[in-house]
Amino acid sequence: MLPRPLETEPLSGAAIADRLRALDAWLSEHAPLWEPRPFVTWRPAWWDDAPDLASWVQTVGDGPIQALEDDLSSTVGLPERLASLARQAAALTELAPLAGAQPTPRGRGVKSRKGEQVGGFLAATEHALRGGDAVVVEWCAGRGHLGRTLSERLEREALLLERDPSLCAPARGAPERSGVRHVCVDVLDDAVHHALPDRGAFVALHACGRLTDRMLDVALAHGASAIAAAPCCAHRLFGALRYAPRSAIGRASALSLDANALRLSVLDEASVSPRDRARRQREHWLRVAVDLLAREATGADEHFSFPSAAAEQIDLPLVEFVDWVRRAHGLPVPAGWDPDQVGPAATQQLRVIRAGAIVRRVARRPLELWLALDRAQSLVEAGLEVSVGTFCARTATPRNILIVGRAT
Ligand SMILES: C[S@@+](CC[C@H](N)C(=O)[O-])C[C@H]1O[C@@H](n2cnc3c(N)ncnc32)[C@H](O)[C@@H]1O
Incomplete structure (x- = not known):
């Protein structure tokens, strides 16, 4: 496959379906x-089909x-087959910013990153939300920064929906600006329908997984004038077993995405401190040692899964950790x-x-873009005018893809 030229415009119209099809073919x-998880399947079937890559992985x-883990976009040192796949993936996921100007990163603090996200979302959606008097409905609003900012900028009423009472302004006794209501509600509950205006402008900044799909369904059912969603945490399925494709192209796809597959789409999420990273590495090493013992004891090449361990267990010496997993989770352990x-065998296997x-x-x-475009294409099929692009720099949030739809 030849890499495409860099995108200079957000995706819209037929380009959404074209890109979704191209991604679907490549991912399939x-x-x-990419389907087998390295922690679970130690010898994936592709090792037989790509011996050069298999040899690199083992040596x-x-x-x-470490260098490749630190720089997620680097291809330096990758074997040619993998570097070529990375170039194809980069070309297939090229995405232009939705707004002409992206806010310049100022600081690195959480608050300034949230500010950049809200500023970018605002700049990217203002054109779609301008005009009319639709109530802004912010879905899974958290503290409601986005909905409040849109209300102020567009001079509109806003309804901020959030499940957690500790985040809802009235529950905290915080004063609210005029025209803004922060309502404590579970958006998965049918009761949410009673709270909603018709033809509202629905926005969601990082509504997790299926909560974004719920917004798209509910917004369409209420005749939304505009819909803007920046999805995140794709693996959060809230009881569903797999992602339910929304578009005709998605439904025809051979891909079947359960939580494990979906988790891959957000695996770049955490930028962890060196201390947390060292702790995580130690936990992984302990888990691999446990897996080695289970595989030896049972003679089966199967992953031994157990719930996450507390910090005090991760600090235990290997022998005591193994004993804890044996007592707490029934780990089979070979004698002596x-x-x-x-x-050392766990160190090598972890590498x-x-x-x-x-x-x-x-x-x-x-995968992340496939999921966004499947949702975007479903809005195209529902008759909306849709654009997809980025709304902020990846330093502000790695979940920086925004779908914007406007009723025609
Ligand atoms: C990742 S946060 C995003 C919050 C906010 N939009 C932001 O960007 O700061 C997801 C929010 O969804 C809320 N949430 C989760 N499940 C929900 C539900 N079923 N109904 C309403 N809100 C929910 C959480 O409490 C959380 O505040």
């Missing part, structure tokens, strides 16, 4: 590479792995196992797992 073709050292053998994760992540952004 390379599914054997690459800590230094190059030697920690001096299992420890292979981390390298496998680098291979898998080539599909991360394609």
Whole structure:
């Protein structure tokens, strides 16, 4: 596949369906590479089909792995087959900003990042939301910064919907600006329909997983004048077993996305401190050691899964950690196992797992964009005029794709 030229315009009209089809074909073709999870499947079937890549995964050292983990967009040091796939993925996920000017990053603090997200969302949606007097409905509003800002800028009433009472302004006794109502409600509950105006302008900044789909359904049912959604946490399915494709192209796709597959689309989320990273690495090493023991004890090449461990357990020496997993979670342990053998074997296996994760992540952004475009295309099919692009820099949030639809 030839890389496409860089996008200079947000996707709209037929370009949404074209890109969705291209992503769908690419993701389906390379599914054997990204579907198996390296932590669970130690020897994926693709090792037989791509021996060069398999050999790299099994031999690459800590230094190059760390460098590639630190710079998610780097292809330096990747084997040619993987570098080529990464170039294809980059071309397929090229996306222009929705607004002409993106706010310049100022600081790195959480508050300033939220400010950049809200400012970018506002700039990217103002044209679609301008005109008329539609009530702005902010879905999963949290503290409601976005809805309040839109209300002020557009001089509109706003309804901010949020489940958590500690985030709702009235529950906190905070004064509210005139024309803004912050309502404590579970948007998955049917009762939400009673709270909604007809022909509202529905907006959602990072409504997790299926909550975004719920907004699209509810907004269409209420004849929304405009819809703007920046999805996040795709794997949060709230009881569903897999993502339910919304568009005709999505429904015809061979992809079947359960929570594990969907989690890949947000795997770049956490920028962790060196201390947290070291702790996470230790937990992974302990888990791999546990897995080695379970595989040896049972003779089955199967992952031993158990719930997350508390900090005090992660600090335990290997022998005590294994004993805790045996007592708490029924880990089968071979008689007379030697920690001096299992420890280094876990270190080596964890290196292979981390390298496998680098291979898998080539599909991360394609999957994220596929999900956004499936939602966008469903709005096109519902008769809306739709654009898809970025609304802020990735430094403000990695979940920076925005779908904007306007009733015609
Ligand atoms: C990732 S936060 C985003 C908050 C806000 N939009 C922002 O960008 O700061 C997701 C919000 O959805 C809320 N939420 C989760 N499930 C919900 C539900 N079923 N009904 C209403 N709100 C919900 C959470 O409490 C949380 O405030």
